[in-house]
Amino acid sequence: MTKFMLISRLINKTNASLSALKSRPNDAYNIPLNSPKGPCSLVRIMPVTSPTHPACGQSGLFAARDLKPGTFILQYIGEIHAPSPDGSLTPDPHANSDYDLSLDREQGIGIDAQRKGNEARFINDYRGIAEKPNAEFKEVWDEEQKERGMGVWVLGEGKSGKGKGVKKGEEILVSYGRGFWGARKSGDLD
Template sequence: MGKDAAPKNWPAAIPYLLQPSYAPHITKPQQQIVKTRPIDVVNEIPRDFPRGPSVLARIVPIADPTHPADGQSGLFAARQLPPGSLILPYYGVVHSSLLPHCRAHEKSDYDLWLDRDGALAVDAEKAGNEARFVNDYRGISARPNSEFKECWDSRRGERCMAVFVLPAGKNAGKNAGKKVGAGIGKGEEILVSYGKGFWSKRRDEHQDNGALEDNIP
């Protein structure tokens, strides 16, 4: 972690993480949950996967009035990304999702479940890596071209979330004529679906001022 390690266009006020960070309240049993590989976790970050700023994706400021993230940033492919391939892990602060610890993360747009049974989540709002800049596809594309998946990090011997290109057959891309399962082309924005829960929460928060999400699948 540090300024020199951060990728281009990284916000100076947010620590850049080269590995997950753990909230002080995380207990040893909770740490053991993260260090234990479940049988059903099949996706893996290989030992030789590069650490530090990604060579596969780059942060790009967005200056487009038609883009939902206008004035913010998005994550774009730095090269052709094959279907089903790993793009990068999702780093943030691993924390408990139980009271009272979850209160500090209730309004975060960067909080993902890590283990529901163990009540653990990872939040990249105040510290993270490039994955925190992945935008939702709504208003940008017909459908997402990537997804969040739980995986096993062989480099650290622990569970984490990561961003993967959608496998062949799931990605129709932004244009109707694009070949299904073609992966993500160089220069294309990497887009996921934040899911119904995210947009339902935003709808509830903004129902009084009319800023409703109209495209909840």
């Protein structure tokens, strides 16, 4: 392969990630236009002090007011990253992060709130805390940035009317997915 061919393939790969990030998927939800900028008044970051809570000693995110089913709570902010275009051998700095959310599996794009983020980085997984999650991550479209992102929503009522909303003071809990915990049990953090 000539040097030129190699360079042109790298550029294409970078462009592919960028174009995936900047293309609105049909099924993405818009961030509601009235969502305030800055700290989110719907939630509070609180230390977890109950000894029966599996994340005791850490923090969690709690509702600052009653939240109805289907409410958009806040965006999941973090460093948006994609694989290095040259596939270089340097270790992936996000591989072991407990704050890294996948945005596009095909392109390997993720949002990592380990070093930078907002309140959403404090949301715990429901396992060992509640019977089921009361919130979920859903992809959003940020019309201002013209960019894909992830948002946190109160679980909707659903057909069975299961989503009951989140009461003021309750912890906001999502499901990280079994893969998150499976990787940690096996000691393989990738």
